[in-house]
Amino acid sequence: MSISLVNDAHNKNANLAQSVSPLAVHGLTVSYNQTPAIFSVNMVVHPGTMTAIVGPNGAGKSTLLKAVLGVIKPLAGSVSILGKPLVKMRDKIAYMPQRASVDWDFPTRVIDVVMMGMYRNLGLLGRIRASHREQAIKCLNRVGMADFATRQIGQLSGGQQQRVFLARALAQDAEIYVLDEPLAGVDAATEKTIIAVLQELRDSGSTIVAVHHDLATVSDYFDDVVLLNKQVVAAGPIDDIFTEANLQATYGGRLATARVDPESVAI
Amino acid sequence: MIDALLLQLGYNATLVTLGACLLGIAAGVAGTFLFLRKRALVSDAISHATLPGIALAFIVMVSFGGNGRSLFGLLFGAGVSAALGLLCLHWLTTRTRLGEDAAIGAVLSVFFGLGIVMLTIVQTMSVGQQAGLEGFLLGSTAGMLRGDALLLAVAASVVLSLVLFLRRPFELAAFDPAFAETSGWSLAWIDFAMMGIVLVVTVVGLKVVGLILIVALLIVPAVSARFWTDRSDGVILIAAILGGLSGYIGAALSAVAPALPTGPIIVLVGFAFFVMSLLFAPKRGVLASVLTHYQYQRQIHLRQGLLALAQGQPIYEALTRRLMFRAGLILPDGVATASGQAAAAKALLDENRWSIVRADQSFAAAATRYDGLTVIEEFLTPDQMNEVDGRIIAPRALF
Known part of the structure; x- marks a missing residue:
């Protein structure tokens, strides 16, 4: 299959997920000071899959995620979660931001960060009970960080910080996991752990959407891919969409620097 | 001196000292979140923006034949004008490309300048109640009445309960704003509440610490507390203790020497705690x-x-x-x-x-x-x- 046009890909996905998509985006445009960061993005994510959002720097990947989560107000377009508007469905989404987005000298411990994932269920005054702490330790255990529970977060390595963020997302106990570059700048062991946890989540029916920067591993880890460069260049199953031609269309002249492993690209 | 610390200087001085202590606790707690949210200087803009309101309230109250020195009236004016300053700040940072630092500078200086001009006009009015208005600049507990101290106590208690109620969204907003939003709390409202609480502390603290230095009472205890602990609950608690002690000791000292402005003394006491923390705190201390x-x-x-x-x-x-x-x-x-x-x-x-x-x-x-x-x-x-x-x-x- 050759390059899919935006609308083809969109229509095909829309038909496939006619039932209820966990995450559907229609005509989403976000702009900063009259310059669109993403323009008219359509995206339909299938339940129980892992979808990678891939594109060059400045393609609007993080912006798309933030708009999907309602952190940025879009100029146009809509987001629906399991067929309903986002505002009613916040509880269904867990979010893992980029590691660089927070201050790691903040006075808090690993377990406190994971507990933050439970705040929305605890509400303003809900008591933190032993069962909540056990739950938090369980989440840390899943990412192999239980031994670090009482460390100050600044003492962790980059990969460990990322795993703590994933544990916090797990503590949110959601159906849809939205992750911003979960594998950026982490060690190989962390990458393995994170991917294993995400695949477990998917296999138990959750839906994963992650920004991913490493073209060489996209087809190993993910089921579907959205190629983004301000607009959706192509979207769908990895085997159909992750082609040399589509990547060329997404990255343009920058593809050479993105270092694609030729064997990982479906032809 | 010892008498002052043991609250033996009479009913009014005792009330004022306790009021200042409560104010210190409230300011320490409210300031912790401001500090952790990295918006410490917003409180400086808020406090300077109170001045035009104080002067205007005085003019209005006097020209309607009322008592120009009514603390409640003056503080009401201060609150309205500080809220206006906060709105300007918010508008400048969200609707223009101005950074928050530049916006703070602009709001702070313009409101303060306007306030000074209006205060000068007030001084030339022929009503004879103006004496004491300049006490709002650097704080003065000399003329404080029982009702004034009670107002302080009530406001401090309200602030403390509000912070207790909102501590989770505040903590999230300070550590990870985007995550706070995805947890279902609107960041705009969290910030609005945080600044509202700071505004209340600032306004009720005006008479005691003065508008120029109230920023210190908000920020210094939190900064000092950070040296002693790696947990945000701990920072809040220690900031409350240090803030309370600063207010208490400072006001007591000022009761002994009424000629000295209260605000600077409280701030210096807070600074002493800061130096101690800086030097002697385990782990983070020098x-x-x-x-x-x-x-x-x-x-x-x-x-x-x-x-x-x-x-x-x-x-x-x-x-x-x-x-x-x-x-x-x-x-x-x-x-x-x-x-x-x-x-x-x-x-x-x-x-x-x-x-x-x-x-x-x-x-x-x-x-x-x-x-x-x-x-x-x-x-x-x-x-x-x-x-x-x-x-x-x-x-x-x-x-």
């Missing part, structure tokens, strides 16, 4: 880190020296030789003593153990403790130790 540094350097030198001994290499660095001699590990000519030989063999064995632990992912937690010094036995179970020792293939010590 003395502790200097001490830790030298201790660490000594241990590193000893370790390197021992490893050199174990491998039969010469020790080049004079400091290393000196430290090892002092520890009784080597003789002046560089030859190892009996205890030096034993320690060297142990050092090499530990180094080999560490290299195995660090290469194995199943020891990830223990491996992060590797710094060339930590005693490995503390982190591994005897079984794990045996397993590690079984895997050692590196050369053993010479001894």
